[in-house]
Amino acid sequence: MTPPIYQCALITGASSGLGAEFARQLAPISEELILVARRSELLDSLAAEIKKVTPHIKIHCLKSDLVDDDQRRQFIEAIHLMGLDPDLLVNNAGIGDYGDFVSADWQKTEMMIRLNMEVLTHITHALLPGMINKDGGGIINVSSLASILPIPDFAVYAATKAYVTSFSEALRIEMIEHGIKVLALCPGPVHTGFGQVAQRGEPTNVTPGGESVYVDAEQVVEEAVASIQMGKPRHYPGKKIALMAALMSSLPVWLLRKMMSRRPRRRAS
Numbered sequence: 001m002t003p004p005i006y007q008c009a010l011i012t013g014a015s016s017g018l019g020a021e022f023a024r025q026l027a028p029i030s031e032e033l034i035l036v037a038r039r040s041e042l043l044d045s046l047a048a049e050i051k052k053v054t055p056h057i058k059i060h061c062l063k064s065d066l067v068d069d070d071q072r073r074q075f076i077e078a079i080h081l082m083g084l085d086p087d088l089l090v091n092n093a094g095i096g097d098y099g100d101f102v103s104a105d106w107q108k109t110e111m112m113i114r115l116n117m118e119v120l121t122h123i124t125h126a127l128l129p130g131m132i133n134k135d136g137g138g139i140i141n142v143s144s145l146a147s148i149l150p151i152p153d154f155a156v157y158a159a160t161k162a163y164v165t166s167f168s169e170a171l172r173i174e175m176i177e178h179g180i181k182v183l184a185l186c187p188g189p190v191h192t193g194f195g196q197v198a199q200r201g202e203p204t205n206v207t208p209g210g211e212s213v214y215v216d217a218e219q220v221v222e223e224a225v226a227s228i229q230m231g232k233p234r235h236y237p238g239k240k241i242a243l244m245a246a247l248m249s250s251l252p253v254w255l256l257r258k259m260m261s262r263r264p265r266r267r268a269s
């Protein structure tokens, strides 16, 4: 049996996609997991699945709509009341919205802004003092390849992820003296529940580059777990995505603008 690396790993948005995969892969190297999302029945069945493979692990499933201020505060209080003190935080919960900005539903846009930025920032702020007291820990902020690109029809999502990457890079520097590692994880497209939540009505378009640029959730999480242990500041999982990110980051802004304005538009239905 692999000895545990983390005493307690907290994963937001663990009910599906990358979050559920983080739970599966962190279980063998953690003593305790805290899983949070709104769909508690999915968290419970994930916990049962993990327990079959890793019987020693303690799993706490907490139902919370993290966008709701009261529920988020209660969630943070519950962690403290249970005496839990995570040394690994995976800020994974996030949603997207495909389509032009002007026709976006404001409630969905607001929810995306709050979940992708405010929730991630608040939970990090609430848990960091515990990590600092322990003299170590790790934070994986799930950002996106979109964080380095201004993307038409994905404008607000890309902007929220630009925040996540920038915040993670700065926080990483502040945390060096406390021995806390901070990773901005920047995946390209991955098959999860993300696309279904992001689309407006019927699916309307495909990702430029098609299936060949997709990376499996398993691989994304494997690379993330390795990267946080190595203390990497930022990681783009998958060789093609890493190459695309290196190319995009080296382009002058005028050329990037030209490329993005020629990108096929994803029209809402």
Ligand SMILES: NC(=O)c1ccc[n+]([C@@H]2O[C@H](COP(=O)([O-])OP(=O)(O)OC[C@H]3O[C@@H](n4cnc5c(N)ncnc54)[C@H](OP(=O)(O)O)[C@@H]3O)[C@@H](O)[C@H]2O)c1
Residues within 6 Å of the ligand: 012, 013, 014, 015, 016, 017, 018, 019, 036, 037, 038, 039, 040, 064, 065, 066, 067, 068, 092, 093, 094, 095, 096, 115, 142, 143, 144, 145, 186, 187, 188, 189, 190, 191, 192, 193, 194, 195, 197
């Ligand atoms: N899939 C991709 O192509 C891709 C690419 C780059 C980055 N990402 C990022 O990866 C992260 C995970 O997304 P995913 O691809 O795994 O999509 P997903 O399968 O849709 O998972 C999203 C998770 O967020 C949770 N969530 C959503 N709203 C919530 C709320 N109000 N309160 C609590 N939890 C909430 C969902 O749980 P409940 O619905 O049960 O609450 C779910 O567990 C996101 O930050 C996303 O931006 C995804």
